[in-house]
Amino acid sequence: MLEASSSSCRVVSIAILAVICLGKVSTAWAVSEEDILHKLEDMEKRIEKLEAEKAELERSLQEPYISEEEPEVAARLKAVESQANSYRQAARTVEALEGISAGMGLTLMAQGQSGSGPGTDKDSELNYRADATVSLPAGSLGNAEGFIFTHFRMGQGLGLENSGGAFASLNASSFQRPGSEASDSTVLLAQAWYQVNVPLPLSGNPDLSRRHVELNFGKMDPFAFFDQNRIADDETRGFVNQAFIHNPLLDVGSDIGVDEFGFTPGFRLAYIDDAYKPQQYAVSLGVFGASEGASFMDSLDSPIVIAQAETGQRIFGGLAGTYRLYGWHNGRGQNFDGAATAHAGFGISLDQQVADYTTLYTRYGIQTEGKVTFDQALTLGVEFGGSYWRRGADALGASFGLLQISDDFELESLTVDGDGDGIADYGYVADGSEHVLEVYYRYRLNRQFELSANLQYIHNPGGNDAASDVKAYGLRAQLMY
Numbered sequence: 001m002l003e004a005s006s007s008s009c010r011v012v013s014i015a016i017l018a019v020i021c022l023g024k025v026s027t028a029w030a031v032s033e034e035d036i037l038h039k040l041e042d043m044e045k046r047i048e049k050l051e052a053e054k055a056e057l058e059r060s061l062q063e064p065y066i067s068e069e070e071p072e073v074a075a076r077l078k079a080v081e082s083q084a085n086s087y088r089q090a091a092r093t094v095e096a097l098e099g100i101s102a103g104m105g106l107t108l109m110a111q112g113q114s115g116s117g118p119g120t121d122k123d124s125e126l127n128y129r130a131d132a133t134v135s136l137p138a139g140s141l142g143n144a145e146g147f148i149f150t151h152f153r154m155g156q157g158l159g160l161e162n163s164g165g166a167f168a169s170l171n172a173s174s175f176q177r178p179g180s181e182a183s184d185s186t187v188l189l190a191q192a193w194y195q196v197n198v199p200l201p202l203s204g205n206p207d208l209s210r211r212h213v214e215l216n217f218g219k220m221d222p223f224a225f226f227d228q229n230r231i232a233d234d235e236t237r238g239f240v241n242q243a244f245i246h247n248p249l250l251d252v253g254s255d256i257g258v259d260e261f262g263f264t265p266g267f268r269l270a271y272i273d274d275a276y277k278p279q280q281y282a283v284s285l286g287v288f289g290a291s292e293g294a295s296f297m298d299s300l301d302s303p304i305v306i307a308q309a310e311t312g313q314r315i316f317g318g319l320a321g322t323y324r325l326y327g328w329h330n331g332r333g334q335n336f337d338g339a340a341t342a343h344a345g346f347g348i349s350l351d352q353q354v355a356d357y358t359t360l361y362t363r364y365g366i367q368t369e370g371k372v373t374f375d376q377a378l379t380l381g382v383e384f385g386g387s388y389w390r391r392g393a394d395a396l397g398a399s400f401g402l403l404q405i406s407d408d409f410e411l412e413s414l415t416v417d418g419d420g421d422g423i424a425d426y427g428y429v430a431d432g433s434e435h436v437l438e439v440y441y442r443y444r445l446n447r448q449f450e451l452s453a454n455l456q457y458i459h460n461p462g463g464n465d466a467a468s469d470v471k472a473y474g475l476r477a478q479l480m481y
Helices: 001-061 074-096 291-295 407-412
Strands: 101-114 126-142 144-156 186-198 211-220 263-272 280-288 304-315 318-336 338-356 360-368 374-385 395-403 431-444 449-459 470-480
Touching: 074 431, 126 186, 263 291, 291 318, 374 431
Parallel strands: none
Antiparallel strands: 101 126, 101 470, 126 144, 144 186, 186 211, 211 263, 263 280, 280 304, 304 318, 318 338, 338 360, 360 374, 374 395, 395 431, 431 449, 449 470
């Protein structure tokens, strides 16, 4: 009985709760419908506003410039786009310039002298020379990579030249077009040649190659590839006397056969072995136009042929040194009497670091064929780095040279008349050797600017005992980029 009453109460309670809930749900539904209508109206207004802003943004983005009236978002987008474009342009520029290198140098020289002897009207002289070089990548040929090298030169002033009848010029840095007015400083295309580097073996990975072949052809300076030397190779920074820049038999004696500017057409083939680094071995062969051939006239007829073997070694406790042996044959050599005949000779060029800041050099050459004024030449010298006196970028150099008079010239120098004008070309009996001495100090002001003071002394110039000794002094400014 009691259980039946409890069940009835439970049913009544559930019914009452259901009625209350249904009432609340109907009330909530009525309120939500009204709110939804309002919200739909607000949403429609917002959509219209967004569409208007979108249209305004699109119109603004179509304009290339940023204006004050346009939306802030458009201004920011344009700024980001402009910055991105500038980055892309810079990247394209860097990519286009990859592999290109350039350099420029300006050399100014002031010199004075004493004891130059009769017939010399120069006691002091000024000259300048400018050189600009550009190297451009020339693509690849399989695994081989090539590049093009160009060199432009200009200058004014012949300098003190060969004072007192000396064989060697006091100023190898001078440059002026022969036969031109002193005011003429026309730019000359001095060199233009192509080089391709071929890694070996041909089918191997070029990144792992330790041996390669180099091929050059074009208009070039043979001394850029032969008879090089670490401290006696650059008249713009080191020794300035012509006898100390290259082998005197080739340069001073003109056996190299280049044109009046110092350049000639030709080609070079070289094999370089770096498998045992830091040791290096190389052999090279060059064929160049000589005499008239240097001016592109019958350039392939009787050229000058040079072969060189060289090695880089680490001795004296691991200090670097380079040793070169070479021989040459000039099919158009010129004797001191003006006759054109074949010339030949051998030479060595050595440079060796013997202490942390001390480097020695020597060159020796001997003429084996041809009638020349001097047939043996020996030059040697030293350069001390400025770290010894707390001027690490400075240098002090000294060099001495002997140019030995040939037997043929000693016999004929008094009477030889090569130009056929009835007057002896030299008019004295040559004997002994021309002695050349030079000392310089190079002072660096910054990475682009150096000043060098030098003193020179020449005894027995041209092998003439009667000639006064030549004493010269100079100051050289070198600007580099």
